[in-house]
Amino acid sequence: MTSWFDHTINGLIIGNIYGLLAVGLALIFGVSRLINFAHGSVYVVGAYVGWVAVSVLHTPFPVTLALVVILAALLGIAIERFGIRPLAGAPRIAPLLATIGLSFVLDQTVQILFSPDPRSVPMQLPNWRLEIGGGSIGMLDLLIGGIGITAAGALFAFLKLTKWGWAVRATALDRDAARVVGVDVDQVNRIVFAIAAALGGVGGVLVGMYYNVITPTMGFEATLKGIVAEVVGGVGNVPGAIVGSLLLGIIESYGVALLGTSYRNLFAFLLLIAILVLRPNGLFASRHQLPPEPMTGTFIAPSKPIGLPVPLLAALAAFAIALPLLIDNGYLIQTLTNAWLYALLGLSLTLVAGTSGQVSLGHAALLAIGGYTSALLAADYGFPVWLTIIAGGLMAAGLGTLLVSPAFRLRGHYVSIATLGIGEIVALVILNWESVTHGPIGVAGIPPLEFFGRPLYDTNAIYWVAFAIMLALALLQVRLLSSHLGRTMRAVRDDDVAARSFGISLNRYKGLAFAFGGFVAGISGAFTAHMYSFINHETFNTHISVLALTIAILGGMGNVGGAILGAVALIGLPEVFRIAAEYRILLYGIALLLLVRFRPQGLLGTV
Amino acid sequence: MNAPVNASPITTAPLLEATGLVRRFGGVTAVGGIDLSVFEGELVSVIGPNGAGKTTAFNLISGLDKPDAGAIRFAGANIAGRSPEGIAAAGIARTFQHGRVFANLSIADNVLIGAHGRLRAVRPDWPIIGPLAELALALVRPASVRAEEATLRDEVSEILSLFGDRLLPRIDQPAHSLSYANRRRVEIARALAARPRLLLLDEPTAGMNPTETAEMLEIIASLKARGQTILLIEHKLDMVMRLSDRVIVLDDGRKIAEGKPQAVRTDPAVIEAYLGHGNIGAAAPAGNAATAAPTLPVTA
Numbered sequence A: 001m002t003s004w005f006d007h008t009i010n011g012l013i014i015g016n017i018y019g020l021l022a023v024g025l026a027l028i029f030g031v032s033r034l035i036n037f038a039h040g041s042v043y044v045v046g047a048y049v050g051w052v053a054v055s056v057l058h059t060p061f062p063v064t065l066a067l068v069v070i071l072a073a074l075l076g077i078a079i080e081r082f083g084i085r086p087l088a089g090a091p092r093i094a095p096l097l098a099t100i101g102l103s104f105v106l107d108q109t110v111q112i113l114f115s116p117d118p119r120s121v122p123m124q125l126p127n128w129r130l131e132i133g134g135g136s137i138g139m140l141d142l143l144i145g146g147i148g149i150t151a152a153g154a155l156f157a158f159l160k161l162t163k164w165g166w167a168v169r170a171t172a173l174d175r176d177a178a179r180v181v182g183v184d185v186d187q188v189n190r191i192v193f194a195i196a197a198a199l200g201g202v203g204g205v206l207v208g209m210y211y212n213v214i215t216p217t218m219g220f221e222a223t224l225k226g227i228v229a230e231v232v233g234g235v236g237n238v239p240g241a242i243v244g245s246l247l248l249g250i251i252e253s254y255g256v257a258l259l260g261t262s263y264r265n266l267f268a269f270l271l272l273i274a275i276l277v278l279r280p281n282g283l284f285a286s287r288h289q290l291p292p293e294p295m296t297g298t299f300i301a302p303s304k305p306i307g308l309p310v311p312l313l314a315a316l317a318a319f320a321i322a323l324p325l326l327i328d329n330g331y332l333i334q335t336l337t338n339a340w341l342y343a344l345l346g347l348s349l350t351l352v353a354g355t356s357g358q359v360s361l362g363h364a365a366l367l368a369i370g371g372y373t374s375a376l377l378a379a380d381y382g383f384p385v386w387l388t389i390i391a392g393g394l395m396a397a398g399l400g401t402l403l404v405s406p407a408f409r410l411r412g413h414y415v416s417i418a419t420l421g422i423g424e425i426v427a428l429v430i431l432n433w434e435s436v437t438h439g440p441i442g443v444a445g446i447p448p449l450e451f452f453g454r455p456l457y458d459t460n461a462i463y464w465v466a467f468a469i470m471l472a473l474a475l476l477q478v479r480l481l482s483s484h485l486g487r488t489m490r491a492v493r494d495d496d497v498a499a500r501s502f503g504i505s506l507n508r509y510k511g512l513a514f515a516f517g518g519f520v521a522g523i524s525g526a527f528t529a530h531m532y533s534f535i536n537h538e539t540f541n542t543h544i545s546v547l548a549l550t551i552a553i554l555g556g557m558g559n560v561g562g563a564i565l566g567a568v569a570l571i572g573l574p575e576v577f578r579i580a581a582e583y584r585i586l587l588y589g590i591a592l593l594l595l596v597r598f599r600p601q602g603l604l605g606t607v
Numbered sequence B: 001m002n003a004p005v006n007a008s009p010i011t012t013a014p015l016l017e018a019t020g021l022v023r024r025f026g027g028v029t030a031v032g033g034i035d036l037s038v039f040e041g042e043l044v045s046v047i048g049p050n051g052a053g054k055t056t057a058f059n060l061i062s063g064l065d066k067p068d069a070g071a072i073r074f075a076g077a078n079i080a081g082r083s084p085e086g087i088a089a090a091g092i093a094r095t096f097q098h099g100r101v102f103a104n105l106s107i108a109d110n111v112l113i114g115a116h117g118r119l120r121a122v123r124p125d126w127p128i129i130g131p132l133a134e135l136a137l138a139l140v141r142p143a144s145v146r147a148e149e150a151t152l153r154d155e156v157s158e159i160l161s162l163f164g165d166r167l168l169p170r171i172d173q174p175a176h177s178l179s180y181a182n183r184r185r186v187e188i189a190r191a192l193a194a195r196p197r198l199l200l201l202d203e204p205t206a207g208m209n210p211t212e213t214a215e216m217l218e219i220i221a222s223l224k225a226r227g228q229t230i231l232l233i234e235h236k237l238d239m240v241m242r243l244s245d246r247v248i249v250l251d252d253g254r255k256i257a258e259g260k261p262q263a264v265r266t267d268p269a270v271i272e273a274y275l276g277h278g279n280i281g282a283a284a285p286a287g288n289a290a291t292a293a294p295t296l297p298v299t300a
Helices: A002-032 A039-057 A061-087 A093-114 A139-161 A163-173 A175-180 A185-211 A218-233 A238-259 A261-278 A310-326 A330-355 A364-379 A385-409 A413-432 A459-482 A484-494 A496-501 A506-532 A542-555 A560-576 A581-598 B054-062 B084-090 B107-114 B130-140 B143-161 B180-193 B210-225 B237-243 B261-265 B268-275
Strands: A129-132 A135-138 B016-025 B028-038 B043-047 B069-074 B092-094 B198-202 B229-233 B246-251 B254-259
Touching (some): A002 A039, A002 A139, A039 A093, A039 A185, A039 A218, A061 A185, A093 A413, A175 A185, A218 A413, A238 A261, A261 A413, A330 A459, A330 A484, A330 A542, A330 A560, A364 A385, A364 A413, A364 A506, A385 A413, A413 A542, A459 A506, A484 A506, A496 A506, A496 B084, A560 A581, B028 B043, B028 B054, B028 B069, B043 B054, B043 B237, B092 B180, B107 B143, B107 B180, B143 B180, B180 B210, B210 B229, B210 B237, B237 B261, B246 B261, B246 B268, B254 B268
Parallel strands (some): B043 B229, B043 B246
Antiparallel strands (some): B016 B069
């Protein structure tokens, strides 16, 4: 049983670090009703500040910790001031998207400054271990536990005993009322972001020491784990977040002990979905609690969509078709082929998130389902490619809708969290289900695209096929939007309560939106797989999900032409200007931030 | 057909019959055992001070909220605790107190959503494959589907003409561009498009000026004249007195009076609920000074 003792200790330590993140998320949600996706980036910054302090400045541990606390807190204040506060009057989802943009910017900045290579943070503590029974506890374990308990105690004292602590709690209960009685709500926000960021930064440096490795990309996973812990404990519930974190740590630790390291995150996300479906208010919500405050998940800024005249659209389409004949630039044609494939993804998401109001953050999973279905059917079973691509679309439609159906009962931010979790689950299943998906090595030697039995290698031919598919599905989507389904989905988006009162079954129409959107995305993923000839579990990652959302917002939510324009702008332009890959993600982050702030209705307007 | 009140209620079952409705929020009892019935063709008004439980009762009837106790029978079936979409399908349509139009939809689309439950050609009632068939029919649009849509669009214009020139000229404008009063009208039009057996109107004239209120009164009177069964929440008492066959008065989650408008108006319990104890309400309008018993002041 010795190992179980070690696994429990390990789980509690990891849980402690999740707790440092989740408490901050809960505090921020309490005062701002915002799920802060940039929180993991603060943790990354904390880890790298720690690395600089230890490895470059050679500071002793207390000074390292103090530096991390101060710089992370300043970063938190900056995030609040420049990322969140300007969006105070915007729809609820706007600050959430802004924090996603911020996380891209921060993570990518760290990556550019420190290179993507992992670094080790030297441990600054004596490396002795205390033997207990058959297991042992190390100095670092005790320190992490101690810091966790101290931080929780200090936070408790702050919230219960100090004037600003009262102000924080008052703001969490009722922001407007707090403002009316003279609480400086902006100052409260600043304090909360500073505290949350400081805790997150400390979490980062401690995890660096614990695992002895830090990378610029570890922030996203940290955000997700913090969110899972927060949801388990009840969103916005600070003590609940601590319990949820410890629970998550222990469940992961036992799961790893039973099945292996690659299952760690699968347990976390299955826990997330289970909690969201069974107890969306968290484990500790009283049963008779009122339903959570309705959070409109839609990103709908009332606007007049810009109608482009049909002749202009026809001329643009004719130009796109003629382009390979007009110029001899294979690179540009390839880039535009990519843009058409992303346009399909944008069409899919603009229907789901824009028309139907279900802001999905796991949309890349639909590409993965389509891509893997088609690739495996063609490579391993020898089906003709045109058939497997259709099968990929249908599988993404069917399986995607089935997987996301537990989230149909959720609203607002919870939909985004759930789809994010479901997307991660799909990636992890692909990684772990080796007998079918080839696991981590991916699928190689995927047969090329074909056109009526003839393989397609020619760049121009691939371009035309991609464009034709995109155009056909775009026109089909336009037709869908002009039918009763279009108005029904938009009614669900605008006011689901009123929609239900007129006999609209939410499950049915959310399901149809995901089915149609899943088909479109699945076709895109399948086409991409055959074009690349190789895919693995990372080909369709979360960055692509966020990029899809940026495309949809840039074009105008629900806007078919906008999705195509957004894809050309975000995929085509960086290629044309030959922007290096790491700067490109930075650019996407900045684009998302600017859009949310200055043109939430997108270029062509919300439909 | 317009006088079911005079028909014997013992032999004719009411269209809607709620008994012993209870709804508590934490320690607060919003609705504490209300009985309420509406007969076919009747217009029943629910009045009462703010916080009396009127809207909560509406939410319970329309399924947005579930009662902690009590039964709701509609057209013979128990609908208590059913989903809102199930209750809509049973034939109840409602408007909302604060106006819940679909802001980004045009007036026409808003009203067409009201008719959603009546779509037949495009929503075949097939098990399991029904949703997929609906998707296919919406994309292919055979003649039957096109005809259904065209019929409904004609009907939308017809319903909107009920409001004169208030809505028809703006039929393609998004609802968020409308005035508050016009949004309330769109709500009523949307509810009418459902062709409900029972129409629940939650303060249809809230926020309207006297002219608009008078207009709304005419519209509701004409609906009643057509035989539409209506359950109305309203604060403007002269409207209630003029329209209602029967008035139910709620206070603090309980029914304190029920009866014909004139009877309710002179009921001491009602007057106390509205005007409070002592002499707060002593300054009754001059017009009522002649009547022997105190009467609820009626203002527009």
